Amino acid sequence: MTGLRDKMQVIRRRGVALATAFVSVAATVGLAAVTPAAAAPGCRVDYTVPSQWSGGFTANVAVTNTGDRVSGWRLTWTWPAGQQVTQAWNATVTSSGSQVTAVDAGYNAVIEPNSTVAFGFNGSWTGANTAPQSFALNGVTCTGGPGTPPTTTTTTSGGPAPGDAMAQVAEMQPGWNLGNTLDSTGGDETSWGNPRITEALLDNVKAQGFKSIRIPVTWGQHQGPAPGYAIETAYLNRVKEVVGWALADGFHVMINIHHDSWQWINTMPSDRAGVLARYNAIWTQLAAAFRDSPAKLVFESVNEPQFTGSSGDAQNAQLLHELNASFRDIVRRSGGNNTNRLLVLPTLHTSSEQARLDELASSLNTFKDPNIAATVHYYGYWPFSVNVAGGTHFDATAQKDLTDSFDRVYNTFIARGVPVILGEYGLLGFDRHTGTIQQGEKLKFFEQFGHYARAKKITTMLWDNGQHFGRTSFQWSDPELIAQIKSSWTTRSGTASTDQVFSAKASAISAKTITLNLNGTTFNSLRQGTTELVRGTDYTVQGDRLTLTAAALTRLSGSRNYGTNAVLTAHFSQGVPWRINIVTYDPPVLQNATGTTSSFAIPTAFRGDLLATMEAKYADGSNAGPHNWTSYKEFDRTFAPNYTTGVTTLTSDFFAEVNDNRPVTLTFHYWSGTKVTYVVTRSGSAVTGTTA
Template structure:
């Protein structure tokens, strides 16, 4: 996905391109990638871009692949072993358990480069190829549609194609000749993807990069189709450059489809959200109208360019980029709204979705969801809509009298069915009122449910709707957080923070002259986790070495901490060499 930075790496070494450039962002164009859900099986396919009537087979197969899941950070790991990025060895039981969650397809990313011999043959290590065959066999036996690819090779060696066109193409062709031979007689439910997130270093521009990708995709198609067996008609999946949904990238891939004139092809793109929201930077704390429009624009382009013309589309990866660190980078309620809407809108655009999971979602040995609430929302979105709300947090200050609190429901085509605490239905008119989509919880109900009003969440309510999953509402008692003076170093500095029940949303950083301080100097709002992070159990707010690396020596920086209650607190830090002093405002 195109981005403000070229790439982002997790500690496991995973690399993913990010969102579009700063000029586009400041111009309000946002970050446009792509994604979606599966087409309804049996739908009559419209004419393709080159005037043929699609057979329906590819469309039906891609529809049958909905929904899908990624076995990420295992066989795609760039170390010597599938466990080198921290995940356990893949087991047959794991795939059985994933299938039991309702997934119909599985994308198995595979990185081959470190398991290949030298030129000219680039022979894949037999033991590694057999291991991939074993995992693919387990998945097929489970009834999955299975997609394998050439994964992190894209940036490890394929990216060098501008400088070594002959060498890279030779190695790429050798790789796919071996894979085509190894899997030629496998079930037609096995799908080949030519390359993951193709990108090129040192190309002369978009036209040149498009030419290189077209050469790879065309060569892949020729090799697989010429290898015979089930490969003669196997579904082949071709990506756009960077798996982006920018219209220019879609048009480039369309030209390749037109030239190949093959009904058993599908397109693939990825979608990780509007970049400021996806990583929580530049004040992008909410799944607001801007973030929603980024999604609808991307999915509309994909649908109009491909699906509407009979070419199926697989959203090979989707999620939020902040998940690379942990799933708390984006606030829970805003995260749930993103996934609810993504599943719904992708479904309306008939695009098959494959959730990116590098081990942070489905526990690889415990076989449970690390965030069951998130998966419930994702699973519900495969078939229906769920009601949500403007927030999942209702704050009441302990230092003030309790008053009525109002939130706005997003009915999403459902109807409100009631408000529940535990197994008890609250009473309309006494405990809450509803005017249109404005839900008001009364002061008397808040007082009763909050008990002794200790700081933090005192009670959990669920707004229920006519369909979909309920919407959780935390009743939180808080007061404005208190910060204290501190000293430390640029490598280890923490602001002592008595959060008093509140939660940190974002942080601004400015110099005395009003200019922005720290990383991403185009915005005063810094990136959650990259520049700062709350540690509620330790009672501190940590500022990172990345933040101080881009702070001027000797200049006082004013930090403004924004909390989800609406409270703001200012604080000052000054860097002197590697020493840091922090003082309250």
């Protein structure tokens, strides 16, 4: 992606993915589940090791219940070769010597008949990493189901054969971007606000289950003058140091030329020879510096290529072809491991539009190089991704944008044997804060994204400029988000039409119905904490319709203070639970205000409600403010709620495109469905606001 600041100007920072050898160990063992009065208990455990590196490995454990209902589970096993668990997810895992115990995480305590729960962990090993030979569930040794003897199968692979690009890219799933660091344009890796990269950061990223890391690098400010364009020795050594750490951690690593794309490469239409000379100088030096690095190091020619002042699509395609061809030739001629190293080539703007995909496909046909992957980026349907033009929901239009994009990528490349790396993904509102897109709608996007990318065999790399995984805290800023992302790597999750159930305080409480998006799962239970609500009394489920009864909502709402009174979780046969907030509200109340175009805030008593979007129109019905092709303005760019201080701010960006002395009627849309109107009038730099 381009830019840390604005996707519209697209200036982003990306990285390098690197491929290392891995060992895959799979063991399938029968497992008997214990329930208080089980007539025929039974279950199956699938234990797999999808990734292994020197001294470490990642394991996935899936427990399928083939017997009676299990409520609360405890899985135990013995390490045959002294392995240790270092970090786990979706379960609490402890060990004493070679004995290991995994206990449910609360939300996945129940295993219905014919359902599966899964958890994973990272571990350490020395000497050998032999799979456990038996498991026990709730104290009973696994038998694979009633009367079935335990079986164990183990397969070992050294990873894909050299030159197997499709297999190598598959091994890189999932990936993570070390954004806004070595790609920063301020001259230092800390100039965009992130700390210096440490080995501990990379170790902790690895512990999250990521298999590849993209290290975006901007080179221009660290280059000398023509004709040599020498890269500063200290800077190149720093990049080599970080790449070395990542390789040592077992990552596939991808490095690139990043923000140079819009800083100087974009001038290629008017300075073809100069840009090519400088670009070629960078890759000549990088090819030499990393010539003997292992095959897990991957080169990406350029991030989000773009050209200024070209004659149109045909010239853009030709210029990008020249860059990609020159990059490929330089790397291949440099010898060593570069002869067969995986090279990653982007479309123009890393777009998934069909014309852009076809242009890259044409280039690949001329190269006839089997060790090449294509790359695109995906930040969602733009109105939804930034919350503009009424794009508040991950609706059918936003979903179709995603599936159409991935279908085009699959049909153009993957179906024809060319692997694809989705080098960046996310939602553009993340560059500001994660509140721009409503939480439930955001989670639905990532659930569908992960599922469909997996279905289309696309390797994905999360864009993280520091807003997701803390660079020193090593904690996720949004645990729900990363839980959904991780779950989507292996399975689907159930969601719903909303994660908010509103009841007006001024009215009597009535039953409320939401639609479940089962996504191939089955609904199991509804809980408040660890307490299960009673089906038929507290709620009913008919097909995909979940109805909360008036009696249950009355109990859950308690004294009916404004805001969230209770939190429920819907549990499905697989994936992560779906959170449902029970909210009491009344229509928000706005007050008159005065201010300036640079500082204007509307006093707002939100009264438990939450702002979804805002419309702006002149008295004649025409649209006011930025993006005047739509009445719905961009969340956070033009308006923003502050629930703590009780104000709704209108920004200078909004007033910059509002006409003087023409009253603008604002319509605030809230998530409860409430609409409130307000009128603002600009006169020079002065602004007055009145309730409608």
